[in-house]
Amino acid sequence: MAASAHPSGGLITVATCSLNQHALDFDGNLERILRSIKIAxxxxxxxxxxxxxxxxxxxxTLLTLVLADVLKCEDARDMLVDVGMPVVHKNVLYNCRIIFFNREIKLIRPKMWLANDGNYRELRWFSPWSAHRKxxxxxxxxxISDITGQATVPIGHAVVATQDTCIGVEMCEELFTPAAPHIDMALDGVEIFTNSSGSHHELRKLRTRIDLIKEATLKSGGLYLYANQQGCDGDRLYYDGCSFxxxxxxxxxQGSQFSLNDVEVVTATVDLQRIRAHRTWSSRSMQAAQTDKVFHRCRAETRLSSDCDEDLAAAVLDKEGEFKYNxxxxxxxYGPACWLWDYLRRSSTSGxxxxxxxxxxxxxxxxxxYSMCRLVAKAAAEGNEQVIADARRIAGEPAESQYVPVDPREFCGRIFHTCYMGTKNSSRETRDRAKGLAEAIGAYHVDLNMDACVDAIHTLFTLVxxxxxxxxxxGGSNAENLALQNxxxxxxxxxxxLFAQLLPWLGALLxxxxxxxxxxxxxxxTKYDCSAADVxxxxxxSKVDLKRFIVWAKDAFDLPILDDFVHAVPTAELEPTTGDYVQSDEVDMGMSYDELSVFGRLRKQEKMGPYAMFTKLVTVWSDKCSPTEVAExxxxxxxxxxxxRHKMTTLTxxxxxxxxxxxxxRFDLRPFLYPARFPWQFRQIDAKAKTLPDRSKKDGEAKDEGKKA
Structure with missing residues (x-):
C-alpha cells in the first residue's frame, strides 16, 4: 500500500538553490542561506x-555560530532543511550535509567519494566516510545542543524518513561513480534524492551532469533535486549554478546556468504517486524485494505532502520538458563574464x-x-540591488548616488580601458580594428606608438x-630575431x-x-609579456572556439566590427613586414590552431604520450598526411x-x-622540466612510420588522377 492514504499519493513542493558563496565570507554566506530558506x-x-x-x-570556529543562526531561522519552521558544512567527528574532518526539521538535527550525512583529480583536491581537507550504510x-x-535539545545525533550513511516518503543524499562526486549511492537507495524505497554540489563550469560539460541525473531516475524512478554553487570563489573556477x-x-x-543573482531558488510541485506508479514494473520490483542493502532510517515525524482537496485544486503541477542548453x-x-564580474566586485579595483x-x-x-557590462545592465534594469550597489562603488559614484548602469556602453566606458601599443612593425589594419572595437563597445581607448621605448632598449644593448x-x-640570426620580438x-x-595603475588616476585597473x-x-x-596579467x-x-564565439557575438551583441577580426590572419606583428614576408602565428608555431586543439585533448583527456598520440593520429589523419608527416x-x-613547460609556472x-x-x-600538476627530445618515444615513432604505407593524396596526385579520368 502506498505511504499516502490519498489515491493521488499527495502533492509535495520542493526547493533547490544556487548560492554565490565565498570562502570566509561568513556574513554574506549566512545571509544568502537565510534568504534562500525564506524564498523556499x-x-x-x-x-x-x-x-x-x-x-x-x-x-x-565560526561555523558553529553560522549553523546556530540557520537552525534558529523562523522561516525554516515546518520545513526539512538540508545545509552543507565541514564537520569534525572523532578528530576526522568530513564534508557533510546537516539535515534538520524544526530545530532538530535528523542526520549528519558525510561525503563518501571525494573528487581528487583535475581541479579538485578534496583529500587535502577531508576524509571519505567509509562505513557504508552505517x-x-x-x-x-x-x-548547538542548547538549540536542538539533543545531546547526540546520528552521523553516517543513512536516509531520512517522514510519515509519507523517504529522502536520501547523494553528494556531488558520488553521482559520477560507477556504483552511485542512488541505486541502492532507490531499491530500498528512497523516493526523493538530493544532490548538493560544487560543480564548475567547463565548455560542453553540463550535458554530462544532466544526463547522469536523468538516467538515475529514469531506471529507478524518483524525484531528484540538484543544487549547485554559483559564482567565482576567488579562484580560476566559475561555478555555473543551473540547479534543477x-x-x-x-x-x-530548471534554474539559470549563468546569473548575477546571488541567490536563485528553483521549486517544483509533484505528485508522489507518479514515483510509485513508475516503480511498479516487475523486474525493478523483484530487485527491490531481493536487496539486502538496507539503510538506517532517521525519522522526522511530519508529512511533507498534502492530500487536502483544496491544495489539490490549487496546485500547479510541474510538467516535463527538454532541458535548455546554452x-x-x-x-x-556568459561564463567568463560572470566570473569577471565576481572578481571585479570583490577585488576593490576600478575596472x-x-x-x-x-x-x-x-x-x-x-x-x-562587454558581455559582462550587458549582464550588469540587464540585472540593474531588473532591479538587482546588489548589482546596482556594486556598480556604483566600482564606477566611483558616491553612496547616495542614484546612478543605475542600464546602458552597457556607458558603463563599459566607466570601467573598461583599452590601449593599442603600436610599433613600426604594426599595421594600419590592426590599429583601426582595435580603435573600431573600442568605439563599438564604449571602452575608453588610448592609441600610442612605443618605438621610442623599443629603440632605447636597442641603443642600450648596442652601447653596452x-x-x-x-x-x-x-640578415639577423634566429636568436637576434627572437630577442628583438621579445x-x-x-x-x-x-x-x-603603468596605464592600468594611472589611467583612472584615482583607483587602479586589473x-x-x-x-x-x-x-x-x-x-x-613571450614569458612576462602582455600574457602576464592579473587574470x-x-x-x-581554444582558438577555434574563440573564433566561433566572435562569429556568434557579431549578431548577438550587434557588433558588425567583429566581422573584420574573424577574417584577419593571426599575427603577432613583432617582425618587419617586407614585400615577400608577413609574420603568421601558425607558420611561426609550425602547426595550425586546429591541430593544437587535437594535440591538447589527446595529451590531457586521453592521457597520451608521443607514441600513443602518433599511433592514434596516423589513422585519424591518414587521408591528409603520410605517416612520416604525422610523426613530424x-x-x-x-x-x-x-x-x-617552464612558462606554465608564470601563467596568468x-x-x-x-x-x-x-x-x-592547480589543474595540470605535471613537471615543467622534461627531456624535450623524448628519445625513446621518438625513435619508436620513426621506426613505426617507416613500416606504414602512405595512403595520403597530395594535391598534385589528385589533379593527375583527375586528368587521367
Missing part, C-alpha cells in the same frame, strides 16, 4: 536543499584594462568584458656590447601595468590577459610543449573552461 518557504516548499559546503569552504553517534557542541529538478528521468524545473558560444559569452592588438584573442577578451642585433629579414612584447607588459589555451599549450608567447578570461579556451607533427608538438590565472588546459598552478 514563501513558495510553499517542504524540503529545501543548498549547494555543497554552503556555510563555508574553510574549517573555522551510522554512529555524534556529540553536538553545547551551543527531475522526476522519473524528465526535467521538470551553445558553447553562449557559454563563452579592467586590456592591451588591444587588433587580433582575435584580445578582441575576444574585450567582447567578454658594441653589437647591433637585426631581425631575420634583415623586447616589444615585454615592454607592452610594462606599459600595460590587467586582463588574452592568450588562449592553445598558445599556452604550445608555449607560443585571463580566455586562457583555457607529433614530435614537433611534444618538443615545443616540453621546452616551454585563467578562467577554467577547457578540459585540456595545461595550467600547472
Amino acid at each position: 518557504k514563501e513558495r510553499g516548499a517542504k524540503l529545501r536543499i543548498g549547494p555543497e559546503l554552503e556555510i563555508t569552504h574553510v574549517l573555522d 551510522v554512529e553517534e555524534f556529540f553536538l557542541p553545547k551551543m 529538478i527531475t522526476l522519473n528521468g524528465q526535467v521538470i524545473a 551553445l558553447p558560444e553562449e557559454e563563452i559569452a 579592467y584594462f586590456v592591451p588591444l592588438s587588433g587580433g582575435i584573442d584580445s578582441c575576444a577578451t574585450a567582447t567578454i568584458v 656590447t658594441g653589437k647591433k642585433p637585426e631581425y631575420r629579414v634583415h 623586447i616589444q612584447a615585454r615592454l607592452r607588459m610594462l606599459l600595460a601595468y 590587467v586582463l590577459g588574452s592568450a588562449n589555451v592553445d598558445e599556452a599549450l604550445r608555449g607560443y608567447y 585571463n578570461p580566455i586562457g583555457a579556451i 607533427k607529433v614530435k614537433r608538438f611534444f618538443f615545443y610543449y616540453a621546452i616551454n 590565472p585563467s578562467y577554467h573552461a577547457e578540459a585540456y588546459s595545461p595550467d600547472d598552478n
Whole structure:
C-alpha cells in the first residue's frame, strides 16, 4: 500500500538553490542561506536543499555560530532543511550535509567519494566516510545542543524518513561513480534524492551532469533535486549554478546556468504517486524485494505532502520538458563574464584594462568584458540591488548616488580601458580594428606608438656590447630575431601595468590577459609579456572556439566590427613586414590552431604520450598526411610543449573552461622540466612510420588522377 492514504499519493513542493558563496565570507554566506530558506518557504516548499559546503569552504570556529543562526531561522519552521558544512567527528574532518526539521538535527550525512583529480583536491581537507550504510553517534557542541535539545545525533550513511516518503543524499562526486549511492537507495524505497554540489563550469560539460541525473531516475524512478554553487570563489573556477529538478528521468524545473543573482531558488510541485506508479514494473520490483542493502532510517515525524482537496485544486503541477542548453558560444559569452564580474566586485579595483592588438584573442577578451557590462545592465534594469550597489562603488559614484548602469556602453566606458601599443612593425589594419572595437563597445581607448621605448632598449644593448642585433629579414640570426620580438612584447607588459595603475588616476585597473589555451599549450608567447596579467578570461579556451564565439557575438551583441577580426590572419606583428614576408602565428608555431586543439585533448583527456598520440593520429589523419608527416607533427608538438613547460609556472590565472588546459598552478600538476627530445618515444615513432604505407593524396596526385579520368 502506498505511504499516502490519498489515491493521488499527495502533492509535495520542493526547493533547490544556487548560492554565490565565498570562502570566509561568513556574513554574506549566512545571509544568502537565510534568504534562500525564506524564498523556499514563501513558495510553499517542504524540503529545501543548498549547494555543497554552503556555510563555508574553510574549517573555522565560526561555523558553529553560522549553523546556530540557520537552525534558529523562523522561516525554516515546518520545513526539512538540508545545509552543507565541514564537520569534525572523532578528530576526522568530513564534508557533510546537516539535515534538520524544526530545530532538530535528523542526520549528519558525510561525503563518501571525494573528487581528487583535475581541479579538485578534496583529500587535502577531508576524509571519505567509509562505513557504508552505517551510522554512529555524534556529540553536538553545547551551543548547538542548547538549540536542538539533543545531546547526540546520528552521523553516517543513512536516509531520512517522514510519515509519507523517504529522502536520501547523494553528494556531488558520488553521482559520477560507477556504483552511485542512488541505486541502492532507490531499491530500498528512497523516493526523493538530493544532490548538493560544487560543480564548475567547463565548455560542453553540463550535458554530462544532466544526463547522469536523468538516467538515475529514469531506471529507478524518483524525484531528484540538484543544487549547485554559483559564482567565482576567488579562484580560476566559475561555478555555473543551473540547479534543477527531475522526476522519473524528465526535467521538470530548471534554474539559470549563468546569473548575477546571488541567490536563485528553483521549486517544483509533484505528485508522489507518479514515483510509485513508475516503480511498479516487475523486474525493478523483484530487485527491490531481493536487496539486502538496507539503510538506517532517521525519522522526522511530519508529512511533507498534502492530500487536502483544496491544495489539490490549487496546485500547479510541474510538467516535463527538454532541458535548455546554452551553445558553447553562449557559454563563452556568459561564463567568463560572470566570473569577471565576481572578481571585479570583490577585488576593490576600478575596472579592467586590456592591451588591444587588433587580433582575435584580445578582441575576444574585450567582447567578454562587454558581455559582462550587458549582464550588469540587464540585472540593474531588473532591479538587482546588489548589482546596482556594486556598480556604483566600482564606477566611483558616491553612496547616495542614484546612478543605475542600464546602458552597457556607458558603463563599459566607466570601467573598461583599452590601449593599442603600436610599433613600426604594426599595421594600419590592426590599429583601426582595435580603435573600431573600442568605439563599438564604449571602452575608453588610448592609441600610442612605443618605438621610442623599443629603440632605447636597442641603443642600450648596442652601447653596452658594441653589437647591433637585426631581425631575420634583415640578415639577423634566429636568436637576434627572437630577442628583438621579445623586447616589444615585454615592454607592452610594462606599459600595460603603468596605464592600468594611472589611467583612472584615482583607483587602479586589473590587467586582463588574452592568450588562449592553445598558445599556452604550445608555449607560443613571450614569458612576462602582455600574457602576464592579473587574470585571463580566455586562457583555457581554444582558438577555434574563440573564433566561433566572435562569429556568434557579431549578431548577438550587434557588433558588425567583429566581422573584420574573424577574417584577419593571426599575427603577432613583432617582425618587419617586407614585400615577400608577413609574420603568421601558425607558420611561426609550425602547426595550425586546429591541430593544437587535437594535440591538447589527446595529451590531457586521453592521457597520451608521443607514441600513443602518433599511433592514434596516423589513422585519424591518414587521408591528409603520410605517416612520416604525422610523426613530424607529433614530435614537433611534444618538443615545443616540453621546452616551454617552464612558462606554465608564470601563467596568468585563467578562467577554467577547457578540459585540456595545461595550467600547472592547480589543474595540470605535471613537471615543467622534461627531456624535450623524448628519445625513446621518438625513435619508436620513426621506426613505426617507416613500416606504414602512405595512403595520403597530395594535391598534385589528385589533379593527375583527375586528368587521367
